[in-house]
Amino acid sequence: MKPLRLLLLCLLPLPLWSEAQTAAVRDSLGILRRAEFHNAPLATLDASAYESSPAAMLYRYPVSYSTLRLQGDLRSESRPILQPEGDGALVGTFRADSYLRLDERSVVTAGASYERGRTDNVRWNSTADYRLLRPFVLADSVGGDLSTEEYAFRGAYVRRDGRINYGIGIDYRARHEFRQVDPRPHNIVNDLTGTIGAGFSTDRSLIALTARGRIYKQSQEVGFFDERGANTVEFLMTGLGNYFARYVGGEDQSLFYKGKGYALSLTAVPSRTCGWSALLQYERFSNRNIFSELNYAPAGRLVTQTLSGSVARRYERGGFAVEGSYELRQGFENVVDNGETADYRILGEFAMYRNRTLRLAAGGMVTWNRPQTDYTLAPSVGYFRTSADYPYPKREIALSTAGAGCDLHLTRHGQRGTLRATVGGRYAVNLTRHTLLTDSRLDPDIGAMLFDSVDRMTADAVELTAALRAERELRRSLALFVDASWRPGIYMDGVRVHLATIACGICF
Numbered sequence: 001m002k003p004l005r006l007l008l009l010c011l012l013p014l015p016l017w018s019e020a021q022t023a024a025v026r027d028s029l030g031i032l033r034r035a036e037f038h039n040a041p042l043a044t045l046d047a048s049a050y051e052s053s054p055a056a057m058l059y060r061y062p063v064s065y066s067t068l069r070l071q072g073d074l075r076s077e078s079r080p081i082l083q084p085e086g087d088g089a090l091v092g093t094f095r096a097d098s099y100l101r102l103d104e105r106s107v108v109t110a111g112a113s114y115e116r117g118r119t120d121n122v123r124w125n126s127t128a129d130y131r132l133l134r135p136f137v138l139a140d141s142v143g144g145d146l147s148t149e150e151y152a153f154r155g156a157y158v159r160r161d162g163r164i165n166y167g168i169g170i171d172y173r174a175r176h177e178f179r180q181v182d183p184r185p186h187n188i189v190n191d192l193t194g195t196i197g198a199g200f201s202t203d204r205s206l207i208a209l210t211a212r213g214r215i216y217k218q219s220q221e222v223g224f225f226d227e228r229g230a231n232t233v234e235f236l237m238t239g240l241g242n243y244f245a246r247y248v249g250g251e252d253q254s255l256f257y258k259g260k261g262y263a264l265s266l267t268a269v270p271s272r273t274c275g276w277s278a279l280l281q282y283e284r285f286s287n288r289n290i291f292s293e294l295n296y297a298p299a300g301r302l303v304t305q306t307l308s309g310s311v312a313r314r315y316e317r318g319g320f321a322v323e324g325s326y327e328l329r330q331g332f333e334n335v336v337d338n339g340e341t342a343d344y345r346i347l348g349e350f351a352m353y354r355n356r357t358l359r360l361a362a363g364g365m366v367t368w369n370r371p372q373t374d375y376t377l378a379p380s381v382g383y384f385r386t387s388a389d390y391p392y393p394k395r396e397i398a399l400s401t402a403g404a405g406c407d408l409h410l411t412r413h414g415q416r417g418t419l420r421a422t423v424g425g426r427y428a429v430n431l432t433r434h435t436l437l438t439d440s441r442l443d444p445d446i447g448a449m450l451f452d453s454v455d456r457m458t459a460d461a462v463e464l465t466a467a468l469r470a471e472r473e474l475r476r477s478l479a480l481f482v483d484a485s486w487r488p489g490i491y492m493d494g495v496r497v498h499l500a501t502i503a504c505g506i507c508f
């Protein structure tokens with residue numbers, strides 16, 4: 001409970017500070033009108049360009065807006081889409097976010113959150129942040145439910161002096177995962193990111209350069225408390241069903257993940273609400289897997305490089321966006337000596353695992369304004385391709401999918417409230433599938449998990465969306481809101497998925 005008390009102490013002054021610091025610059029808009037600037041569907045169209053640089057945040061919204069919210073998220077799958085992520089989850093979150101315009105030339109953004117929950121039936125993964133660290137994770141065939149706890153703080157400041165914009169931001173996240181039955185992982189994550197950006201402003205746009213640095217640490221222990229001994233063994237996976245045979249064990253394991261990364265980006269955004277925006281970003285993250293019993297010698301190294309970009313055009317009543325990313329994920333395995341001198345020297349490093357992923361997406365929005373009612377239509381298309389290979393034993397997986405969808409947003413404006421309803425759907429179809437996982441070295445249980453994951457990722461699927469948001473003004477600068485959404489999904493191989501969210505809170 002200590003993290004929660006610390007979070008509350010940080011959040012208590014927020015409403016008062018917001019009133020004191022921004023009352024003079026909020027102009028005459030009421031809370032419902034300010035909420036519309038921040039929550040309208042069009043506000044998400046070019047979000048990636050603004051969020052990439054603190055220097056660009058000065059132009060994202062013309063008015064201040066803050067929220068305090070309680071939220072619950074539910075995920076349920078009839079069979080797991082990915083076994084390392086479980087077949088369900090229930091998470092509760094308390095979150096605060098603020099975008100505060102101090103004056104015409106400066107903005108502060110701040111946020112804090114605390115979440116607690118449970119992930120059900122996790123197998124073949126005992127490590128936190130699976131998507132970041134895969135494939136180098138500890139894994140076992142038994143698994144079970146994982147309890148999770150996470151708190152995060154974030155903040156940024158941007159100022160314009162003459163034609164120059166400059167900003168700085170910081171994000172910190174701490175996460176705790178554990179299980180109270182064998183095997184018992186106990187994972188503690190500390191993740192710190194710092195960002196600095198500067199740009200040149202004209203009357204119509206801002207062009208900014210941004211640099212970001214990241215430090216990541218995770219300590220992991222997996223214990224077996226049953227007096228009869230371990231009920232499984234732990235594998236340190238290296239990709240496509242391979243693992244470090246030297247470190248397989250049915251006893252307590254202690255492992256550390258130490259990572260660092262950086263990102264460089266070039267951003268262009270309009271200095272008004274409408275206009276062109278663009279983003280080009282390169283990101284690199286490197287992580288080492290360190291065993292304590294090897295005198296802290298790294299067993300392997302993961303390097304992930306991502307090149308991403310987007311272009312968007314926003315009009316008063318619509319717009320469009322195109323974005324894409326290419327990710328190269330490489331796993332390097334170390335040959336470590338037998339430690340006769342207690343030194344455990346690294347004798348060599350070999351590049352073994354490679355995963356390449358391409359994502360492309362395009363979408364648009366158009367809004368029709370009628371008396372007291374707005375209609376927004378948002379079609380989208382996407383393409384996804386990924387391939388992974390391992391040289392010895394030779395193993396390969398490659399697949400690609402394409403999808404299309406459309407959402408319809410209806411917003412009803414009243415004197416004391418706003419109601420927004422959303423309905424939509426998406427369909428994804430598999431285009432290609434290739435697997436080479438037939439060598440005799442492949443463990444049968446691990447092989448079954450791999451084929452199950454490929455089956456889910458290549459199955460045609462339908463996803464529907466239904467959402468509702470209601471805002472009720474309590475006074476001119478304060479409103480109560482309720483959010484709810486439901487996203488059922490159907491895979492053509494029979495798997496059913498349900499994602500649901502419900503939230504309530506205040507905005508001011």
